[in-house]
Amino acid sequence: MKLFFVFAFLFLTSPLFSQDTTWKKTNDNTSSVIIHKDARLDLLMKKQAEINEISSREARRTAKGYRLMIISTINRDEAISAKTKVYTYFPELKAYLWHQSPYYKLKAGDFKERKDAELYQKKLNSYFPKGVFIIPDVIEVKPDKDNANDNN
Numbered sequence: 771m772k773l774f775f776v777f778a779f780l781f782l783t784s785p786l787f788s789q790d791t792t793w794k795k796t797n798d799n800t801s802s803v804i805i806h807k808d809a810r811l812d813l814l815m816k817k818q819a820e821i822n823e824i825s826s827r828e829a830r831r832t833a834k835g836y837r838l839m840i841i842s843t844i845n846r847d848e849a850i851s852a853k854t855k856v857y858t859y860f861p862e863l864k865a866y867l868w869h870q871s872p873y874y875k876l877k878a879g880d881f882k883e884r885k886d887a888e889l890y891q892k893k894l895n896s897y898f899p900k901g902v903f904i905i906p907d908v909i910e911v912k913p914d915k916d917n918a919n920d921n922n
Contacts, residue, residue: 835909836887837866837877838894838902849874855897863890864910880909 841852849867856865856878863878878894881887887904894902 831911832908833882833911835907835911836879836881836884836904837907837909838879838881838887838891839905840865840876840878840894840898840902841900842873842875844872844874846874849876852876852898856894859897860890860894877905877907880911882909882911 840856841849843849846869853865853867853876856863856876860878864880866877868875879887879890881890884904891902891904
């Protein structure tokens with residue numbers, strides 16, 4: 771009797787586990803699935819791509835300016851230590867460390883005016899006795915809040 775109930779239960783519940791798909795038979799005896807997609811999804815994807823482009827464009831604004839060359843060394847640990855020191859004593863400065871074989875170079879700051887860089891140069895010289903140099907560079911520029919509101 772138990773066996774009868776088990777088979778009856780399996781037989782009656784098996785349609786509940788099946789999937790409803792639309793199959794289309796092609797000329798070469800292969801099957802394919804037809805997907806019905808809402809056209810609004812394409813519009814949403816296009817709009818999101820535009821938003822991503824605008825936001826990434828805003829984030830990568832650059833201009834001519836000045837940076838401070840903190841260190842140029844072949845010792846990676848020395849360069850990382852210098853970067854840590856910059857972040858410890860000057861958290862408002864952004865530090866840029868990159869490897870230009872065989873040297874590790876550390877630059878700091880995004881200064882539009884040379885006089886602003888000179889102020890930090892004097893402060894940094896006490897922490898880096900080998901010298902800190904002002905170099906012309908392409909700097910990252912943060913968009914003005916006023917200009918961002920004008921565009922909206």
